[in-house]
Amino acid sequence: MNVFGIDFGTTNSAAVALIGGLPVKIGHGDRPFPSIVAIHKVTGRVVARGFEAWQQRESLRETCEVITSPKSYLGSNHVWKIGGHDWLPLDIAAEVFKGLADKIEPVAGTVTEATVSIPVGFAPAKRRELRRAAMKAGIKISSFVSEPTAALLKNHDKVKMWTKIAVLDWGGGTLDISVVELMGKEVRELSAVGIPLGGDNLDAKIAEWAHNHHLKTAQAGVPFHEIDVKSRDRLLAKAEDAKRQLGNCEVTDIMLPSYGGMGNLKVKLTLDTMKSLLSPEIETVLDGLKQAVNSEAKMSFDELGCVLMVGGSSKLASLYERIVDLVSCEVIAPSPEADWEVAQGAAMLDHLQGAHVNNDNIGIELCDGSFFPIISKGTEVEHVSNSLNFGIVEDTQSACFNFYKAPGNAPLAFSGSSRRRVGSLVIPTNGFVNEAINVEYTIDPDLFLKVSARSDHKGQSATRSWEYDQLLFTYHLPLEGHQ
Numbered sequence: 435m436n437v438f439g440i441d442f443g444t445t446n447s448a449a450v451a452l453i454g455g456l457p458v459k460i461g462h463g464d465r466p467f468p469s470i471v472a473i474h475k476v477t478g479r480v481v482a483r484g485f486e487a488w489q490q491r492e493s494l495r496e497t498c499e500v501i502t503s504p505k506s507y508l509g510s511n512h513v514w515k516i517g518g519h520d521w522l523p524l525d526i527a528a529e530v531f532k533g534l535a536d537k538i539e540p541v542a543g544t545v546t547e548a549t550v551s552i553p554v555g556f557a558p559a560k561r562r563e564l565r566r567a568a569m570k571a572g573i574k575i576s577s578f579v580s581e582p583t584a585a586l587l588k589n590h591d592k593v594k595m596w597t598k599i600a601v602l603d604w605g606g607g608t609l610d611i612s613v614v615e616l617m618g619k620e621v622r623e624l625s626a627v628g629i630p631l632g633g634d635n636l637d638a639k640i641a642e643w644a645h646n647h648h649l650k651t652a653q654a655g656v657p658f659h660e661i662d663v664k665s666r667d668r669l670l671a672k673a674e675d676a677k678r679q680l681g682n683c684e685v686t687d688i689m690l691p692s693y694g695g696m697g698n699l700k701v702k703l704t705l706d707t708m709k710s711l712l713s714p715e716i717e718t719v720l721d722g723l724k725q726a727v728n729s730e731a732k733m734s735f736d737e738l739g740c741v742l743m744v745g746g747s748s749k750l751a752s753l754y755e756r757i758v759d760l761v762s763c764e765v766i767a768p769s770p771e772a773d774w775e776v777a778q779g780a781a782m783l784d785h786l787q788g789a790h791v792n793n794d795n796i797g798i799e800l801c802d803g804s805f806f807p808i809i810s811k812g813t814e815v816e817h818v819s820n821s822l823n824f825g826i827v828e829d830t831q832s833a834c835f836n837f838y839k840a841p842g843n844a845p846l847a848f849s850g851s852s853r854r855r856v857g858s859l860v861i862p863t864n865g866f867v868n869e870a871i872n873v874e875y876t877i878d879p880d881l882f883l884k885v886s887a888r889s890d891h892k893g894q895s896a897t898r899s900w901e902y903d904q905l906l907f908t909y910h911l912p913l914e915g916h917q
C-alpha cells in the first residue's frame with residue numbers, strides 16, 4: 435500500500451508518496467504545488483489552484499480573488515466574501531489539499547490518509563482547522579510531525595555521522611529551528627523554536643522599500659499601507675522575484691507598469707541594499723538559532739555536529755555566511771531537493787505508523803513549592819493521561835498551577851534553575867480549606883498537552899484549561915530502503 439507525506443506550506447505545498455518503498459515527488463511536474471487558490475468573484479467557483487493560479491495570477495485578478503498563503507490565516511477569524519459565499523481559511527486550505535490530491539491521484543492513486551508536517555508551536559486551533567481542511571479533501575491526517583524534524587529524517591543519511599544537529603527550516607511563513615540528537619536508530623528532539631517570520635515578511639519589506647523609493651520621484655501617491663490590494667499584490671510578486679534574483683547577481687530592477695495610479699514603477703535594488711534592508715530579519719534567524727541551541731537545548735555551539743539548512747528562505751543571499759560565522763561546526767546549505775525534503779520525511783513517518791514517544795519531562799508546581807511530575811521522557815503518547823486531586827490548604831479565592839519542563843537532555847529537577855516555566859493555570863476557588871481541585875491531563879491526538887483543572891464546591895464549579903503545543907518527541911527510524 436502506498437503511504438503519503440504532505441508538506442502543507444505557506445507558499446508551496448508538496449507531497450511525497452512511498453510507492454513500493456521508493457519516494458515519488460508530487461507537486462506540479464518537478465516543482466512543488468503553490469499554495470494559491472483563485473475563486474471567481476461572481477460565480478464563487480474555484481477557477482484555478484496551485485501552479486495555474488500562480489502562473490496566471492496577474493490576469494486572473496481581473497475576474498477572481500487570488501488567495502495566497504492560506505496557511506497563515508488558519509486559526510484566525512478571517513473571512514473572504516466571494517461570489518455570495520463566505521470562505522474561511524480552512525475552506526481555502528481544503529482547496530489546496532484538493533489540488534494536491536488531484537496531482538497525486540494519477541501517480542499514486544487516491545490519497546485517503548497522510549502524515550502532514552506542521553511548524554513548531556502550531557497552535558491547537560490551527561491543527562484542528564488543518565485537519566478539517568484535509569478531511570474536506572478526503573484526506574485523513576494520520577499524524578502531524580514538526581517540519582524541521584521531517585527534514586532531518588529525510589536527510590538522516592547525510593548527517594548520521596554527527597550526534598547533535600540543528601535543523602533550520604525557513605519557509606514562506608515561519609522560521610522553525612530544532613535541535614535533535616541521533617542515537618543509533620533514534621532521533622530525539624531536544625529543543626524546538628518557532629518564529630512567525632518568513633519569506634512573505636521579507637517580500638513585504640522589499641515591496642515597501644520599492645514603493646517609498648518610487649514615491650520620491652512620482653508626481654503623487656499614497657503610503658504603502660493605503661495602496662489598493664491588486665497593486666500591492668503585484669508589487670509583492672515583483673519583490674519576491676528580485677529577492678530570488680539577488681542570490682545570483684549584484685543588482686536587479688523592480689519594474690511595474692501603471693502602478694496604482696502612480697505611473698510606471700522602476701527601482702534598482704542592489705544586493706547591498708537588500709542585505710541592509712533585511713539585516714534585522716537575518717539577526718532574528720541567528721537569535722532563533724542561539725535560542726534553540728543555547729537557551730532551550732542548553733548546549734554550546736561547540737557541541738553541535740552540523741547545522742542543516744532547509745526551506746526556500748534559507749537560500750537568501752548572505753544567510754549561509756552569517757551562520758558559518760556564528761557556529762564552529764559544518765553548515766549544510768539548502769539542497770536542490772529542498773522543496774521535497776519535509777514531505778519526504780513526513781512520508782517516512784507515515785510508513786512507520788508507530789506510537790509517538792514523548793521526549794519531554796513536564797511537571798506541575800503548586801504555590802507552596804510542592805512538585806508533581808506529569809509526563810516523562812520515553813512514555814508513549816497514548817499512555818499519557820491521568821487525573822490528580824488536590825485540596826487547598828488555606829482560605830483562598832484562587833489556586834495556581836505552574837508548569838515546568840526540563841531543557842534539552844536534563845532530567846526534570848524538583849527545584850533549581852535548569853528547569854523552565856512553560857505556562858500556568860489559575861483557577862477560581864470558593865475559599866474553603868480542603869476544597870477539592872481536580873486536574874486532568876492528556877496528550878491530544880493532535881499532539882499537544884491538554885490540562886484542565888476543575889474546582890467544585892456546593893454546586894459552584896469552575897473549569898480552566900491550559901494547552902502546550904511545543905512537545906518534543908523521539909522517533910525510531912524506518913528500515914533501510916525507505917529513505
Ligand SMILES: Nc1ncnc2c1ncn2[C@@H]1O[C@H](COP(=O)(O)OP(=O)(O)OP(=O)(O)O)[C@@H](O)[C@H]1O
Nearest residue numbers: 443444445446605606607608633745746747749750
Ligand atoms: N533563492 C531564494 N532566495 C530567497 N528566498 C527564496 C529563494 N527561493 C525561494 N525563496 C523563498 O522561500 C519561500 C518559500 O519557501 P518554502 O517553499 O520552503 O516555504 P513554505 O514551505 O511554503 O512555507 P512554511 O514552511 O513557512 O509554511 C518564499 O518566501 C520564497 O520567496
Ligand SMILES: [Mg+2]
Nearest residue numbers: 443581605745
Ligand atoms: Mg515549509
